Amino acid sequence: MTTKISGARGRPRTFDVDRAIETAMGLFHARGYDAVGVAELSEALGIKPPSFYAAFGNKAGLFERVLERYATGDAxxxxxxxxxxxxxxxxxxxxxxxxxxxxxxxxxxxxxxxxxxxxxxxxxxxxxxxxxxxxxxxxxxxxxxxxxxxxxxxxxxxxxxxxxxxxxxxxxxxxxxxxxxxxxxxxxxxxxxxxxxx
Structure with a gap:
């Protein structure tokens, strides 16, 4: 699944939501929910905080997606x-x-x-x-x-x-x-x- 994220100028770039969820899963798993902030998540996902909120609503929204993925995977x-x-x-x-x-x-x-x-x-x-x-x-x-x-x-x-x-x-x-x-x-x-x- 991909989502278009608008930048300050030029064409919107494609944002890979599935890959973002996997990346966030690794961070949350390694350090715990509270220890991982939106700024760090945004940097790790390669997007800016406004785009992060547009894609997931908030950090809890991303965590919900992570838990859904975790529950259906090999883990x-x-x-x-x-x-x-x-x-x-x-x-x-x-x-x-x-x-x-x-x-x-x-x-x-x-x-x-x-x-x-x-x-x-x-x-x-x-x-x-x-x-x-x-x-x-x-x-x-x-x-x-x-x-x-x-x-x-x-x-x-x-x-x-x-x-x-x-x-x-x-x-x-x-x-x-x-x-x-x-x-x-x-x-x-x-x-x-x-x-x-x-």
Whole structure:
């Protein structure tokens, strides 16, 4: 997707919105929502602040687009795991192992953007957007579990989500892939042993 951005003179230049969202995603993920200002975003995207506001409304508007992209891409560990099929336990185990692979620091970013991108943020709009994305992710996990275990779907979804939150925080504190994989394997065994998933 491209948008024409008017300059002070000459022909409008084409602005690649998709590329801008990917760039902003990297910045928000690496440093958190509050630490990235509109001036820095505009410079990174190659546009001036008025054009930034014209394209996204405000910083929260861009963050909303970033979260939408993040939720539909490879970083959505549950979506990725479910697409490969398998039993409930296999999909959830794969979800946790995928998190162990993706959450350690890569290209200056660690953890999950949806979980940690607005941690301690002073912006209520950004916090609300992240909370909505977190709820949507948890609901997707719960609805999937409910196919096999409707009576315990809420409890098991809480276990999975809390595990992911902990893994994200650990990764942001420097815990590496080997330790996260070991933890994910233990959590997977708990899903089978304590919750009786197959």
């Amino acid at each position: 959505n560990v549950f979506l990725h795991a479910r697409a490969q099929g398998g039993s409930t336990a296999e999909v959830l185990e794969r979800t946790l192992m995928r998190a162990a692979q993706l959450y350690p620091t890569r290209n200056g970013a660690a953890g999950c953007l949806v979980i940690d991108g607005t941690r301690n943020s002073a912006d209520p709009d950004a916090r609300a957007l992240a909370s909505a994305a977190q709820r949507a992710g948890r609901d997707a996990v719960r609805d999937f579990i409910a196919i096999e275990a409707p009576d315990r779907a809420e409890e098991i979804a809480d276990f999975v989500v809390i595990t992911l939150f902990g893994m994200s925080a650990a990764a942001r504190n420097g815990v590496g892939e080997a330790a996260l994989r070991s933890f994910a394997e233990a959590a997977g065994r708990t899903l089978r042993r304590e919750f009786g998933l197959t």
